[in-house]
Amino acid sequence: MAIIIKNAAIVNIDSIIKGDIVIRDGVFAQVGGAAEAAAEDQVIQADGLHAFPGLVDMHVHLRDPGQTHKEDIISGCAAAAAGGVTSLACMPNTVPAVDSPETVEYIINKANATGIHVYPAAAITYGLSGSGCCDYEALKKAGAAALSDDGRPVESDEMLLRALQEGKRLGLPVLCHCEDLTQAAGGKVHEGRASELLGVKGMSSSSEYGDIDRTVRLAESVDAPVHICHVSTKESIEIIRQAKARGVKVTCETAPHYFIYTFEKVLGRDADYRMNPPLREEADRLAVIEGLLDGTIDAIATDHAPHSPEEKADFVKAPNGVVGMETSLAATLTFMPEKLTLSDIVRLMSFHPAKIMGIPGGEIREGAPADFALADLNEKWVVDPNQLHGRSKNAVFKGETLTGRVKATFCGGRKIF
Numbered sequence: 001m002a003i004i005i006k007n008a009a010i011v012n013i014d015s016i017i018k019g020d021i022v023i024r025d026g027v028f029a030q031v032g033g034a035a036e037a038a039a040e041d042q043v044i045q046a047d048g049l050h051a052f053p054g055l056v057d058m059h060v061h062l063r064d065p066g067q068t069h070k071e072d073i074i075s076g077c078a079a080a081a082a083g084g085v086t087s088l089a090c091m092p093n094t095v096p097a098v099d100s101p102e103t104v105e106y107i108i109n110k111a112n113a114t115g116i117h118v119y120p121a122a123a124i125t126y127g128l129s130g131s132g133c134c135d136y137e138a139l140k141k142a143g144a145a146a147l148s149d150d151g152r153p154v155e156s157d158e159m160l161l162r163a164l165q166e167g168k169r170l171g172l173p174v175l176c177h178c179e180d181l182t183q184a185a186g187g188k189v190h191e192g193r194a195s196e197l198l199g200v201k202g203m204s205s206s207s208e209y210g211d212i213d214r215t216v217r218l219a220e221s222v223d224a225p226v227h228i229c230h231v232s233t234k235e236s237i238e239i240i241r242q243a244k245a246r247g248v249k250v251t252c253e254t255a256p257h258y259f260i261y262t263f264e265k266v267l268g269r270d271a272d273y274r275m276n277p278p279l280r281e282e283a284d285r286l287a288v289i290e291g292l293l294d295g296t297i298d299a300i301a302t303d304h305a306p307h308s309p310e311e312k313a314d315f316v317k318a319p320n321g322v323v324g325m326e327t328s329l330a331a332t333l334t335f336m337p338e339k340l341t342l343s344d345i346v347r348l349m350s351f352h353p354a355k356i357m358g359i360p361g362g363e364i365r366e367g368a369p370a371d372f373a374l375a376d377l378n379e380k381w382v383v384d385p386n387q388l389h390g391r392s393k394n395a396v397f398k399g400e401t402l403t404g405r406v407k408a409t410f411c412g413g414r415k416i417f
């Protein structure tokens with residue numbers, strides 16, 4: 001039996017064609033043209049809908065094991081499916097941290113039931129404590145797909161160099177959260193007008209770009225690839241632009257809130273607009289857009305970071321982070337500058353992240369796994385945190401009217417949303 005999607009606009013990085021999609025045995029058997037349906041085939045009419053390669057969200061916090069009141073692998077994958085995400089990399093700052101083969105295996109086993117491709121990033125240092133490098137070979141053998149101490153920088157040059165060299169040798173991308181904690185520890189919002197008006201500690205732009213500069217130079221010194229997480233400042237983007245120009249193997253991501261919002265959002269003292277790095281100035285927002293347009297920024301990820309309403313209640317005490325997997329495609333479609341095409345969005349949210357991670361996905365092509373989402377680009381909807389599928393409600397786009405909605409998500413040919 002085949003599944004036949006009739007009459008969709010099929011979006012890839014180099015084309016948009018109207019036609020049918022045939023899925024057989026979990027892979028795309030035919031893309032485009034008109035398909036003949038046999039009696040036993042399942043036919044889905046997709047007139048007016050666009051078919052996108054499933055999103056590859058390379059920066060997600062599933063909070064499992066250990067903090068399942070915020071999210072768990074099942075609820076997080078439900079949120080992913082609702083947002084059109086079919087592959088995700090989950091970060092290792094769980095409890096315990098993902099620093100042992102057992103924890104990697106726990107995640108992979110639990111994720112098996114969800115229908116989503118879950119790729120665990122293992123810790124660079126034990127417990128993300130900076131106190132010693134993990135056994136990367138054993139972690140890879142258990143199924144780890146990347147290395148990261150996300151949530152924290154790797155402060156020791158020696159340990160970061162070792163991770164970069166071992167990552168290169170083992171084919172594991174190294175995903176770097178860059179932050180100078182001597183400047184930024186305990187910061188709540190962007191340092192500048194936001195921290196002054198609110199009377200709280202700020203996180204300066206230099207605490208981000210200074211550490212990006214260090215990280216890029218270390219990678220360059222050993223000719224190893226490095227990926228920079230969540231860039232948010234204009235200086236960060238310029239540093240990466242120049243590094244790419246001199247041939248450094250650096251890639252980077254940003255998140256939708258950095259090209260849509262500025263620090264003005266936090267002035268109402270709502271902790272659902274607090275994340276790390278923080279929402280910054282208008283000049284930074286425009287620089288992020290420029291970076292997306294000129295190819296300096298390779299990927300859009302969400303840094304989906306669930307926290308319970310109780311934890312987010314107090315503006316100052318609340319932990320950093322916002323959820324975003326269910327709104328990333330819709331928000332990007334709604335707020336992106338016109339210069340960015342649907343094919344560009346596929347490149348940024350699916351094709352490039354898959355390439356950086358070294359995993360399948362990113363295209364609707366014959367023979368590729370049938371990971372895709374059907375979206376109605378004209379449907380308007382209001383983001384209601386109570387209607388979201390994840391466990392936490394700290395949705396950065398709450399209350400926004402978005403244009404474009406995921407109507408169905410398929411992963412490995414199976415309908416999961």
Ligand SMILES: [Zn+2]
Pocket residue numbers: 150151152177229230276277
């Ligand atoms: Zn981070």
Ligand SMILES: [Zn+2]
Pocket residue numbers: 059061091150151303305
């Ligand atoms: Zn993160």
